[in-house]
Amino acid sequence: MTFQYLTDEALREVQRAAIDLGFATDKALESLSAGISPRFVGMYLDGGTPIGTLVSFTNRMNQTRALGSGEVPLLKWLHNAITMAAEQPEQRVFQRALEIASVDGAAAHTELPSAAAGPMDVQALPGSDGALEVVVDADDTLDVGFLHRGAQVSRSVAKLVVRRHFDGVPAERGGRPDIGVGTGWVIAPGLLITNHHVIAARQVTEARAAPGDFALQGGSVEVQFDFYHADSAVHVVRSSGCVAFDEGLDYAVLRLTEGAAPRAPLCLRPTHLHKPNSTALRERVNVLQHPDGGPMRLGFRDNFVVTGDESVLTYLTDTSGGSSGSPICDDRWSVAALHRGFRTIPSGPVTVWGKAIHQENYGTPIGRVLQHLAAHHPAVHEEVVAGQKPAIPSPAAPVLVPTGSHT
Template identity: 25%
Template sequence: MSHLSNHDLPRLKKNLAGRQEHNSLKRYIERTREREYIAAKLSTHSPIEVDTSYRVAVRKTLINPRDGLSMKRIIGESDLLPVSYMQAGMKASKSVCRIEIRDSVGRVLGHGTGFLIAPCLLLTNHHILECEEAAQFSLAQFSYEVDLNLMPLQIKSFRFVPEHLFITDAKLDFTVVALENDSAEGTTLSEFGFLPLYPESGKALLGESISIIQHPSGAPKVVAVREKKIIDVYDDFINYTSGILPGASGSPVFNDEWVTIALHHTGVPDPDDSSKYIVNEGVRISSIMKYLNRLKPTLLEEQQVLLDSIFAGSELANYDRNPMVIGNLDMEWYERSAGYDAIFLGENYAVPLPTLRPDLRRDVAKLTNGKTVLDYTHFSIVMSKSRRLAYYTAVNIDGGHLVSVPRARKWYYDSRLNRKYQCGPELYNNNDIDRGHLVRRRDPVWGSLAKKANEDTFHFTNCSPQHKNFNQMIWLDLENYILSNTETYNLKVTVFTGPVFREDDVLYRGVKIPAEFWKIAIMVKRDGNLSVTAYLQTQKNLIRDLDFAFGSYKTYQVAVSNIEILTGLDFGDLRNYDPFRTITAVTGDIEPAIVNVINIPSDIRI
């Protein structure tokens, strides 16, 4: 790392910002004819008629069908928003922080804005944090804002740890950098959540209104709500109408679903008056995601794991809001599906599929060929006849060879299994139940068969009914946390997942809705021993009645033996490698004394 003097940093930042303004003006001038054409079309047509068909299709998938006015807002026929819009905006704002740029002796050199995009990763502009040394001395300050009485909240300051991860690019003017997990005041970073990033293009359309949360000139946090409109889209940048306060660089730009569409980085200067700006410019999130995906293979393994949390993060908010489309796959599709590999972790670490109690074995749904295990690409499933849901899923995850693949657009019945044993649209349509993936979409998506594995996860056999407010943030983050905090055997992990079936589960549309879900993760530690951790999460408070009342959820780390008692599954020797193996359970209930409540990933005992 080259050393920068205290006088170099402000000069360098000024030069970088000036260069960004110059480049933005050049792009703006070059696009004059295209922009005039777009403006003319938008004057007589709606955004969905002006933008490309692909971008319109992607934008529609982000619309919640329960929001009947969403499309009218996009095409400009209505400005009405549900009251929950403000609540969603407040949630998004928690992840936005002020960056205080300091030198090596602690002097403040300037300010910018940044926002969390993963549990410990922040996104801002290159011209704010252009090198590791600049990040090393600077701070990310959360809660720099005022309350309902316009009184300042206590600032929570976190240090950057660029030695863990620091990625920057001057052309796209972005920097991704790691943050410490705990502030000097004892606050954990997880309290501020993060803004999931979507890799697809089309998260907002030409002419659509946008919002920006920012710390202009280092001031307390403010928001520009739907004041600006997108007037042009380039390959890597977007233009939106002017009026944003100077110094808001590094701010997230949102569509009406509070999905981040761009990283604000500069204004386009007026060539006739240097004190004014014509329009503003943001860096497209899809371009940043493409850059990170291309860079990933060149990083160290532990850095790749950190970067994976960004792509996994996008999955958290991307639950299935779009109308269900049913596809068809013939028997030939499944012919070469090898399914779960019991020796995936190594010849000496065989992890066979669990066995079921005799009464449960009689309830297993058989395939048309008489077998009992549905094999897909890198994962397998065993189904219950009576519940029409999976008893369990088993997946092999190769963290070193994950591939980024767009979400599938269709859901499938498995033609190898009688449809009467599969829950389809009759359960999931027109209600508050989401199709919750048991094998998470990205887990088996690795290697040369990544695209096929991605499609395979969209089988009805691989989903279980979950309430739309069933917050899976920590649930989905468990595997990423384990991978990043354990020195694993070739970054491989095997995961079993499934529901807990109880006789008193709520009956809805002829299906008993599981109130609890479990997960068991297995890997090889550096010392050559297996690590086996088990988890249980409940949505019980969310499904007390058919109106699906709001409620809280809890995630627990429990003993493998508890999962065996609750499910009737036998995981053999795995219980011997469980950190809770010294604890014995004698009933089917989870005793408070033998559980570990998971509020943040670092609560996990490995």
């Protein structure tokens, strides 16, 4: 069976939307392919009429799971199409396709957490600056130590490359290893955490990973630390196995091979981030991530928390998909949640300070992961708790005042 990200019907809808928007021109096709490997573009974008080229190129991208670098051409193309659609009705077609094709899009999951399956938190927010209440403190600056600590924390965050297996056999595509990518971070000495679906490495159009294949994939993950730019001298270690996981909470804990250079565990937030949906946007989160398997990026500007409680954390973001497994940190750089996915806002973008935000991200609060470990994997839980003693310390900071409170 030929691999494909989108069904034939969904792909035809994308193609029709692109044609209706006038994207079937040489100039538009060039803009749509910006950021995609020039070699790949050169092989499949040249020749034929513009409409024929658009159809054949999108067909090829839909059947190309990833290039050797881990780059997924279709995801980059859809991101470009969303930008170029500029709030036209057809933009929703591209956004929905991205949600299906991206491994951390909500549509890629057959089962979502109960909180995520309900009404979107962001739906209750007004969609314009005039009505959207955003609280900014009189002094919204941060101590420069925030940057120093963020750089320190980044050393414990890594890009993950998962070799896909089917029926116990390592898969190849086009003569190259068939891989999935994601983000992970050190939760205890020798232990790294990411999403369950990163290790499962399956698309919505594919069957679930068999237990044996999941175990093989979890025991052979390539972990790339210090991947900050394209020519970084990355530090590579490998996993030796998956020691704890839960599909419902979407987490997996990997043990790294012995002898791996130690990286300090990230500090875990002792309480959940509390933010009722009814209160104004104030709290922000910071996300260290490897979107689409690329160099590390930091999302920290308009990442307002929409809702935070013991079961789920949701927040606005303008970052792309592909950041599964990232640590969601507060301003002390303590991990509040494990990023697990995004959903396109069905009612249209929310505008914050003139910038359109198209996605609501959601994550599993780290407290829920710890509770599950304590109940089902007590030995791993003990390692995590013990590992917090030498973890990267949180700096001294004033106690955060809950939204709506006054001092």
